[in-house]
Amino acid sequence: MPDSAERLVILTDDLDRATCLAETLGAAGAIETRLVTDLEPISQRPARTFVDIDLSSGPSIASARRWLRRPSIAASTKWILVGGDDYRERTQALALGADRIVPRPVEPEEVLSDLRDIMAVEFGSFLDRFENTRLAMGLRAGQDVLASVFASLPRGESLDASAFDDAALLIADALAEEGLGNWLSTVQLHHSSSFRHSLLVAGGATCFAQFIGAGRADQARVARASLAHDVGKALIPLSVLDKPSKLDPAEEAEIRLHPQLGYDLLVKSGGFSDDTLDVVLSHHEMCDGSGYPRGLAGAEISDLTRVVTIADIFAALVEVRAYKPALSHASALDIMAGMGAKLDGDLLTIFAQMVLGEHGPSAVRRPSLDG
Ligand SMILES: [Fe+2]
Numbered sequence: 001m002p003d004s005a006e007r008l009v010i011l012t013d014d015l016d017r018a019t020c021l022a023e024t025l026g027a028a029g030a031i032e033t034r035l036v037t038d039l040e041p042i043s044q045r046p047a048r049t050f051v052d053i054d055l056s057s058g059p060s061i062a063s064a065r066r067w068l069r070r071p072s073i074a075a076s077t078k079w080i081l082v083g084g085d086d087y088r089e090r091t092q093a094l095a096l097g098a099d100r101i102v103p104r105p106v107e108p109e110e111v112l113s114d115l116r117d118i119m120a121v122e123f124g125s126f127l128d129r130f131e132n133t134r135l136a137m138g139l140r141a142g143q144d145v146l147a148s149v150f151a152s153l154p155r156g157e158s159l160d161a162s163a164f165d166d167a168a169l170l171i172a173d174a175l176a177e178e179g180l181g182n183w184l185s186t187v188q189l190h191h192s193s194s195f196r197h198s199l200l201v202a203g204g205a206t207c208f209a210q211f212i213g214a215g216r217a218d219q220a221r222v223a224r225a226s227l228a229h230d231v232g233k234a235l236i237p238l239s240v241l242d243k244p245s246k247l248d249p250a251e252e253a254e255i256r257l258h259p260q261l262g263y264d265l266l267v268k269s270g271g272f273s274d275d276t277l278d279v280v281l282s283h284h285e286m287c288d289g290s291g292y293p294r295g296l297a298g299a300e301i302s303d304l305t306r307v308v309t310i311a312d313i314f315a316a317l318v319e320v321r322a323y324k325p326a327l328s329h330a331s332a333l334d335i336m337a338g339m340g341a342k343l344d345g346d347l348l349t350i351f352a353q354m355v356l357g358e359h360g361p362s363a364v365r366r367p368s369l370d371g
Pocket residue numbers: 229230258283284
């Protein structure tokens with residue numbers, strides 16, 4: 001499994017001040033904070049280096065410059081913090097080779113949102129290496145739709161349902177041709193957890209539809225609903241959504257709003273099918289009635305939603321996060337089997353057969369994914 005946790009280094013001349021920046025960046029990746037006067041090498045090459053020093057201090061600038069010349073750091077992109085509108089500090093930051101200037105005080109949501117956008121662009125360039133293979137076309141289409149969600153919803157703009165339809169077909173075709181393994185391993189290389197998660201869920205659920213022999217139109221319905229399942233998260237602050245530690249009760253309550261928020265947004269946008277709306281609203285419901293937001297149980301939850309729920313939990317378990325390693329597919333399935341009556345046992349059995357590559361005949365119930 002590739003290691004997709006973004007590696008970030010903070011160089012500082014004041015460890016106390018850098019704590020605040022480290023807390024913000026913890027939502028985006030694995031952080032290593034170092035004093036500029038520290039001569040020990042870093043443990044791994046970072047993708048990005050954040051320089052948080054006093055830019056009016058000659059010794060701090062000289063120490064930072066030495067760090068930035070190290071081969072392990074030189075290839076990373078450099079984000080340098082400056083004091084508000086201070087022209088001299090900006091000039092100094094550019095002289096140090098800043099790729100990006102970040103004004104103090106740091107606005108966590110702005111920095112995290114910028115990082116997410118940049119990671120999306122970088123993943124797009126990575127996909128260019130695949131040229132126009134079906135895999136690259138499906139992933140690019142999925143990512144572009146998710147990018148439009150993150151850009152539009154916080155500004156109160158509507159979503160284009162037809163863009164989801166188009167992407168869903170490309171995703172279904174990519175999975176039909178390339179298989180789930182290639183999809184999962186390529187998506188895991190995406191450095192942004194916001195994109196990675198929805199693309200993993202779309203892969204797992206759509207492949208499930210293919211595994212049970214659903215036609216192309218039904219595969220696309222599953223792809224569309226699973227791609228959309230977490231759209232409500234676009235309205236949750238990134239500092240909460242990707243927090244690298246346990247959520248407090250208030251943050252937990254905020255996250256749990258995302259199914260209803262997403263549902264309301266799609267209804268307002270118009271053009272989304274009932275089954276997509278149902279998945280968006282109910283993918284955190286559990287078969288035993290212990291889920292949210294409505295505490296639905298049994299037959300109140302559609303087969304399509306149950307499948308997306310299974311793909312959702314599987315994706316969360318096999319994903320790399322800054323604060324947790326990825327579980328193997330087999331370990332993830334073991335944990336899910338241990339969830340008992342919360343998940344649909346028949347569907348989970350088929351899902352496990354699909355993930356583990358067991359294509360033999362199954363004695364378990366085949367679901368209906370019909371609209
Ligand atoms: Fe969700």
